[in-house]
Amino acid sequence: MTLSALFPAISPEREAELLASVPTGLLINGQWRDASDGGTFDVHDPATGEVLATLASATSEDALAALDAADAAQASWARTAPRVRAEILRRAFGLVTARAEDFALLMTLEMGKPLAEARGEVTYGAEFLRWFSEETARDYGRYLTSPEGKNKILVQHKPVGPCLLITPWNFPLAMATRKVAPAVAAGCTMVLKPAKLTPLTAQYFAQTMLDAGLPAGVLNVVASSSASGISGPLLKDARLRKVSFTGSTPVGKRLMADAAQNVLRTSMELGGNAPFIVFEDADLDAAVEGAMAAKMRNMGEACTAANRFLVHETVAQEFTRKFAAAMGALTTGRGTEPETQVGPLIGAGARDDVHALVSAALDAGAVTVTGGAPVDGPGYFYQPTVLADVPHDAAILGQEIFGPVAPVVTFTTEEQAIRLANSSEYGLASYLYSRDFNRLLRVAEQIEFGMVGFNAGVISNAAAPFGGVKQSGLGREGGTEGIAEYTTTQYIGIADPYVG
Ligand code: NAD
Numbered sequence: 001m002t003l004s005a006l007f008p009a010i011s012p013e014r015e016a017e018l019l020a021s022v023p024t025g026l027l028i029n030g031q032w033r034d035a036s037d038g039g040t041f042d043v044h045d046p047a048t049g050e051v052l053a054t055l056a057s058a059t060s061e062d063a064l065a066a067l068d069a070a071d072a073a074q075a076s077w078a079r080t081a082p083r084v085r086a087e088i089l090r091r092a093f094g095l096v097t098a099r100a101e102d103f104a105l106l107m108t109l110e111m112g113k114p115l116a117e118a119r120g121e122v123t124y125g126a127e128f129l130r131w132f133s134e135e136t137a138r139d140y141g142r143y144l145t146s147p148e149g150k151n152k153i154l155v156q157h158k159p160v161g162p163c164l165l166i167t168p169w170n171f172p173l174a175m176a177t178r179k180v181a182p183a184v185a186a187g188c189t190m191v192l193k194p195a196k197l198t199p200l201t202a203q204y205f206a207q208t209m210l211d212a213g214l215p216a217g218v219l220n221v222v223a224s225s226s227a228s229g230i231s232g233p234l235l236k237d238a239r240l241r242k243v244s245f246t247g248s249t250p251v252g253k254r255l256m257a258d259a260a261q262n263v264l265r266t267s268m269e270l271g272g273n274a275p276f277i278v279f280e281d282a283d284l285d286a287a288v289e290g291a292m293a294a295k296m297r298n299m300g301e302a303c304t305a306a307n308r309f310l311v312h313e314t315v316a317q318e319f320t321r322k323f324a325a326a327m328g329a330l331t332t333g334r335g336t337e338p339e340t341q342v343g344p345l346i347g348a349g350a351r352d353d354v355h356a357l358v359s360a361a362l363d364a365g366a367v368t369v370t371g372g373a374p375v376d377g378p379g380y381f382y383q384p385t386v387l388a389d390v391p392h393d394a395a396i397l398g399q400e401i402f403g404p405v406a407p408v409v410t411f412t413t414e415e416q417a418i419r420l421a422n423s424s425e426y427g428l429a430s431y432l433y434s435r436d437f438n439r440l441l442r443v444a445e446q447i448e449f450g451m452v453g454f455n456a457g458v459i460s461n462a463a464a465p466f467g468g469v470k471q472s473g474l475g476r477e478g479g480t481e482g483i484a485e486y487t488t489t490q491y492i493g494i495a496d497p498y499v500g
Contacts, residue, residue: 010105010336018102023203025056029069030216036061041225043200046112046344047334047379053200058222063230066220070162070189071239073217078159078187082137085184089133092212096126099208103201107172108335110198112343113298115335125174127462128478132181135483152494157487159187160265161241164234166193168247169346170301172201178477179244180219186486192221193230197346199223235259249471267475267485269467271400272428275421276306280314282433288322290457294431297458299343300404304429304460308397310417313410320369320388320408327384328370344379345403351380354403357396358385361407366390418446428468431457
């Protein structure tokens with residue numbers, strides 16, 4: 001009997017029916033088709049290791065065919081009325097929302113997150129479609145008289161041109177909508193390469209965009225078992241004008257180097273190492289609640305995941321006790337089970353990496369308060385874990401854990417907390433807990449992070465500019481800033497008709 005047969009909430013028939021409805025080909029110029037060499041790759045369920053689907057694996061030739069289509073569609077798409085583009089996005093929002101249960105189940109199946117969380121991602125991911133449908137018609141230029149009065153200055157925004165969008169496996173819908181929606185809003189055409197571990201949601205989303213009326217060639221999708229086989233030829237091709245990447249910092253650096261050859265616009269949403277700082281005047285119950293959200297969303301497999309818990313020495317014991325009790329009470333299982341709160345990690349390698357970090361921390365003097373080991377059985381599960389007494393120089397504090405593990409470190413003064421928070425090459429999300437608003441603002445001024453949560457464990461929002469500083473990346477997604485990543489500025493100088 002398969003594991004899925006054990007869970008009556010989602011029947012195997014329902015899973016099979018949904019999987020059968022996901023396009024398995026490459027989307028090029030509005031048509032789903034096979035790879036040029038007939039190649040395929042399998043997508044697995046990380047809770048069971050079973051194959052969910054087999055997709056066409058794009059070759060370099062297919063990637064160039066996708067760029068041919070994007071390039072051919074660019075001029076007419078750029079001229080499409082903003083209102084028309086806005087209406088397509090609004091219809092796509094409606095369709096994703098109507099298909100929310102399908103999207104949620106697909107994400108749970110291919111990525112492992114519990115269904116309740118997957119539903120949350122559908123809401124979050126769909127919101128980019130609605131937000132950018134609203135932004136489409138409000139991308140203003142300007143017209144002014146030059147200071148010396150001799151010229152008029154006209155400034156307009158134009159679509160940057162065909163874009164390569166590369167997305168990671170951890171948020172299969174939201175990472176796609178966060179790029180596709182502003183590109184559509186700005187009038188850009190696209191080649192989307194989803195992560196090979198979780199491409200099914202992107203395939204289903206692309207079909208949804210077609211159903212919403214997106215013209216052929218505007219969005220092309222080339223899932224592939226060879227990521228560099230797609231990005232390599234595209235980044236060399238002068239017709240491509242931009243690459244927007246979300247993923248790890250090492251891959252982002254490589255893509256930036258390759259993008260330099262043609263001086264491409266780049267948006268880079270890279271890794272994080274979020275500090276979660278609990279000051280002595282914090283509401284500890286609220287901090288524990290926030291810590292659970294900031295740590296355990298996506299089983300800790302999030303760039304915004306709280307990675308380092310910096311807790312004032314006078315409250316560290318109480319915070320750690322309450323936090324460990326909450327972590328230890330979580331139910332681990334396949335995401336389709338109604339009671340599951342913690343799903344599997346994405347693969348065996350990911351689970352081994354997490355355990356190696358935990359083991360090294362214990363060797364360095366940390367102690368396990370709860371968890372600390374992989375879970376036996378099929379799938380790649382790891383126990384929700386809290387480590388205390390973690391030394392300031394432990395390796396686990398220096399890199400993304402990407403798993404359900406919370407190292408707690410104590411500090412004595414505000415200055416020390418700030419220094420510890422900033423001692424990372426990353427600068428994406430950060431979380432501060434205190435009842436003193438002046439202190440929160442004072443610390444926010446001094447920490448080097450693109451995003452700061454005040455007494456809040458989840459801060460992502462389609463209306464807010466998401467992004468990092470330092471090696472966490474370049475550019476912002478969402479907010480009013482998001483559309484600017486896909487436009488270029490043109491200035492037109494006009495001789496003033498009244499000045500000779
Ligand atoms: P990854 O860098 O391994 O892969 C990301 C994407 O890049 C995938 O589509 C992958 O196929 C592709 N890729 C891999 N090697 C490539 C290459 N040589 N050339 C071109 N493309 C290549 O990252 P991942 O494991 O999928 O995702 C986890 C990472 O993403 C973490 O570091 C996480 O912090 C980061 N992330 C960042 C954000 C953000 O917004 N800042 C959001 C989610 C995830």
